[in-house]
Amino acid sequence: MKLSEIITTLNLEKLNKKSINDHATISYGYIGDLLSQVLGAIKPNTSIWMTIQRHLNIIGVAVMAGIPAIIICEGHEVPNDVIEKADAENVVLLRSKDNAFQIAGKLYECGIK
16 A cells, blocks of 8 residues: 555554655554664565654664654654654655554554555
8 A cells, every 4th residue: 555545544644744755555553662673573565664762863763774654653743853854865754633443443444464
């Protein structure tokens, strides 16, 4: 499923200040807040990551692991420096008021495993 379709279907808020390609094909989802575990477990280039973490290191993990998009769960505010880093690294940064379990369920209904 295209990332742009996920954004629309799940009514996600895009936090990026600059236009970033949101046409990556997403096949998998991953929930995790322990950054080292995310690095070791996520499937590169085709996964969307759900987390409550919202500091600069999440962008570094996304770049290292080839994660095209991150969903910040539970409506948490994201500092401007994190958004700016996401823009600089071309990582789509999204936010939802839903918790990770709810988002994962919606993604699963869309065919994301």
